[in-house]
Amino acid sequence: MNEPNQEYLKLVRKTMPKTKHFSTLLRAFLVGGTICSIGQGINDIYTLVFKDMPKEDITAITLLTIIFITAVLTGFGVYDKIGAFGGAGSIIPITGFANAVVSPAMERKQEGIILGLCDNMFSVAGPVIVFGISSSVLVGIIALIFKSWFI
């Protein structure tokens, strides 16, 4: 009588993480898609308001606006709740980067402005900045060597 039970348990163990797995994927998709759509909305509003601005500048101030909104939401503790629900959907958009800078800065404030706040601001963002700048210089040097590929 035990055998079917164990098989059943195996089946349960096999399927249980999968359902959870699927729900995390769905939530990441919804939250990530929503954040990007809000970004597109802000972008469209700026395109209407600043008609002469080049496209790159519109993108830059859109990102700046999203960063500002995220920082305020993090300050009020709202972004943590979005993060708990959305998983990667809240990490991969630029909002996740902004949150990763603001959140440790807030939490370590008691240790002092310089050693607590400023030092810990870059605990997550530091590697991102180091890799980002290094890779851009590498790409620039590749572009210098193989000029004809990029023109």
Added chain:
Amino acid sequence: MEIFLTYLKVFLVGGLICVIGQLLINYTKMTSSRILVIFLLLGAFLETIGVYKYIEEFGKAGATVPILGFGSSLAKGAIKGALSEGFLGALRGGIESVAVGFAGVIVIAFIVGLLARPKTKQ
């Protein structure tokens, strides 16, 4: 109708990029720092081989809002700088193209950090 289609594309591209990230988290248990670095480098790589501009054309904010877009503009600026100014441009271009975002994040985070009270202490 056209505007609906645009937002659908934005939602799909942004959502799918996040699903790829969630798959990485689920299967490798990576920390958010690593995820951000990997996606940044992926964006820089896709820009360098000339693919990201097509994703951006299709997905609009769905491609510029994820951290991939940050990597892509870093690479785009470095290539542009290298072609127009040589070696100094290769060094300057990348940072210049994301300067607004970086400066914004740092200043806003500093101000919010000074003003806000951490939730955990209440």
